[in-house]
Amino acid sequence: MRTNPERRRALVDAAIEVLARDGARGLTFRAVDVAASVPVGTASNYFSNRDDLLTQAGGRIYERLLxxxxxxxxxxxxxxxxxxxxxxxxxxxxxxxxxxxxxxxxxxxxxxxxxxxxxxxxxxxxxxxxxxxxxxxxxxxxxxxxxxxxxxxxxxxxxxxxxxxxxxxxxxxxxxxxxxxxxxxxxxxxx
Structure with a gap:
């Protein structure tokens, strides 16, 4: 797993946008890559699976709402x-x-x-x-x-x-x- 914190945060923020726009079923690594404007395959290098991405998106939302x-x-x-x-x-x-x-x-x-x-x-x-x-x-x-x-x-x-x-x-x-x-x-x- 990659560890660049800024890139991870950008990917999680992109996942939030995808969730809001396309719903949970539309949340794919490819959709996150497109929303974050990064090369295809980037999100899969940062998150072990979709559940990991969903969980981190939930945590990030709360951070941003503070x-x-x-x-x-x-x-x-x-x-x-x-x-x-x-x-x-x-x-x-x-x-x-x-x-x-x-x-x-x-x-x-x-x-x-x-x-x-x-x-x-x-x-x-x-x-x-x-x-x-x-x-x-x-x-x-x-x-x-x-x-x-x-x-x-x-x-x-x-x-x-x-x-x-x-x-x-x-x-x-x-x-x-x-x-x-x-x-x-x-x-x-x-x-």
Whole structure:
């Protein structure tokens, strides 16, 4: 297996684009090579098999969805109240929908995980870790609400994002934003 980290990252990023565009069944080494603009056969030198490529694509999506340092600093500044909570949820929705191919690829991976126990295990652990990190961050932040509110918002906002990306004419961006505010208002206590 080749070890050039930049090339591997470019191939995994190309795999994400292929997953979003063509679905899991369209994810082949050749399709990744074409999407990455590399010679045919390159992807097969970096990944032992298709499962390896699927798993690494799933991990890379989560890396790319993480907030940057400036966003994290902003989340810690100011009064930690329900208004701040809503601001953070709006930022989250916008950040995730801005990487639409990543989220769509993640949906493809989740569907594929219903048929691939190893992938299901990897994604289950990754999502579990993501939820635990979010709950722990929330507990340390001083924001109002509890772990249940964090998890319920996680679940609700994921589906709102699915609708925004797959059925963009269902709700206007303004209505989606309004619904995020309503969710926070109803799930998070004032003080």
């Amino acid at each position: 907030p940057d340092d400036a966003t994290m600093a902003q989340s810690r500044s100011g009064t930690q109240d329900r208004a701040k909570y809503a601001e953070l949820m709006h930022e989250l929705v916008e950040r995730i929908t801005a990487f639409n191919t990543g989220f769509l690829a993640l949906l493809e991976l989740r569907l594929e995980a219903t048929r691939r126990p190893a992938l299901r295990s990897v994604l289950t652990e990754r999502v579990r870790q993501d939820m635990e990190v979010n709950v722990a961050y929330h507990a340390a932040s001083g924001l109002p609400g509890d772990a249940d509110a964090v998890i319920m918002l996680y679940m609700a906002l994921n589906w709102l994002i699915v609708d925004r990306l797959t059925l963009p004419d269902l709700l206007t961006p303004e209505r989606s934003r309004e619904l995020v505010s309503i969710l926070v208002e109803r799930l998070v206590p004032e003080g």
